[in-house]
Amino acid sequence: MQTMPAHAAHHNDREIETLEEFDATVSARGTLAGFRVQAVDLTDRTRELLTTDTAGAVFLGCPMREDAAAKIRTDGALVFPPVPDLPFDPYRGLVYSPDELFASLADGYEATPDARAYAWFQRTKADGDVYASMLRAIHDDSVSDALDELLAGARVVGVMGGHAMKRGTQAYEGAARLGRELARTGFTVATGGGPGAMEAANLGAYAAPHDGEMLSDALRLLAKAPGFTPSITEWAAAAFEVRARWPKGGRSVGIPTWFYGHEPPNPFASHIAKYFANATREDGLLARSNAGVVFLPGAAGTVQEIFDNATPNYYESRGEPTPMVLVDRAHWTEKLPTWPLLQSLARGRSMESRIALVDRIEEAPEALKRLGG
Structure with a gap:
């Protein structure tokens, strides 16, 4: 691994x-x-x-x-010089850890550096202050630099999917098993770093070094706080309980954003590259998924990510196209018929042999291998 x-x-x-x-x-x-x-x-x-x-x-x-x-x-x-009274360090040299972003969680999520950075962003983003926007830009550039250093030489597979997927559901368990399988195959799992499908994939990678029972037990523990509403504090505390019971989890990356600050980052990504600018974050996540991307059922955000990923593959602007695997035939052909459009775009181009649609999440790792991930 x-x-x-x-x-x-x-x-x-x-x-x-x-x-x-x-x-x-x-x-x-x-x-x-x-x-x-x-x-x-x-x-x-x-x-x-x-x-x-x-x-x-x-x-x-x-x-x-x-x-x-x-x-x-x-x-x-x-x-x-350091900037006084900021809830984040714009010059940071390393990406974040869950412990760093969730420090002071015992006092409630509002007390954490993550929540305080979001509150600062809310206060400053609308006032047009060039100083605040400069600090955000320096921070995001520092994070990108740290992320590139972290992932040098890694084979990264992105896992995309909706934030609404609840703990305790079959879909969540499937996404966790996918993350575990990818990590055990030798890939570095990268997600959007938030709740739902993203958390499940990071949890799976966290579970990779442990025995099979650990993931089942962790899923049961997490199910008592199924979503981040109404209480982010309880949702995050359940995750840290799992981490405390099974320390030394496998590594993975989460790439979330304070733009969607009402959605907390998940604590199962060992490395968190959090951005203020959502566009920088989205493009960066897909660009770094050099071994392919698996798209789980999602809504507008996931549809956008599919075509954000398809565009450089279509034009080969990042070199050879990378594998794209869509999971859940009914979702991507009937509910949100994205697959037919992707197929039409790919026809006759080199990306045509790099896209696949599978019914079940368990088929995704094999499809990725088949497409050359």
Whole structure:
């Protein structure tokens, strides 16, 4: 089974994103000239900053003492100071973890960094303040950079589906079994990071290293809080109960957005790349699904994702088309007849051999393999 590294090799070996990397670089290189240091607390590294060359370096949101900041500015380094009173770090070097976004859940979901970031977004998105929009853009770009580093070399399969799918249903269990099968096959599962089908697929990947009973028991535990309404707190607490009972779950990625902030991220994705801009998030999720996408039954959002994915496959703008597997014949040919249109688009093009429609969720991994995922 493929394990995704907690922090994959950098595209750029001049980026420093943890205190450990900072210490190792100073010790091995003896210089910070030209390095980019992202969101590392350097308050206790004054001596190193005062005695190390930092010419041409860039420090993004790194707390440090004023004498150190003055010295490195004199060296010719650029210093972007931390932004006070923000519920998120725009310069962050790594994607989020569930524990980070849901910190303080015991005090109610409203107290969590996730909810506070959404509240900030609600306050600032309508006022046209260029400063707030700049902070959102820097944050989202930092998250994209961190996500690329995380997924370097991984074979990623996207699982798309509706947020309305309830825990305790057959459909939810099927999506969880799909996520587990994909993870056990060696794929990195990536979802939109929210509730419903997305959570189920991340849960399945989380369950991959455990025995078969674990998933059945976890599904039973989760069923007591079937949806995120009326209480996100209870919904999230049930997930953390599962995580506490079966720690060391398998890795997967969730890519949610504060644009739909009333929908919380699910705690089963080990790595969460959360964005303010929904368009950046949607395109990024599909672009990174380099081994194909499985589309479970959904509504408008999932239909949109099918054609967002079909377009670059049609024009081959990202290179060779990637596999697309639609699950549930009746849903995609009668209820929302997306499949006939997709088939018509694909006819005579190289993507034609890369699309499939299956009846049952259990058939999806085999279809993906058949299409070259």
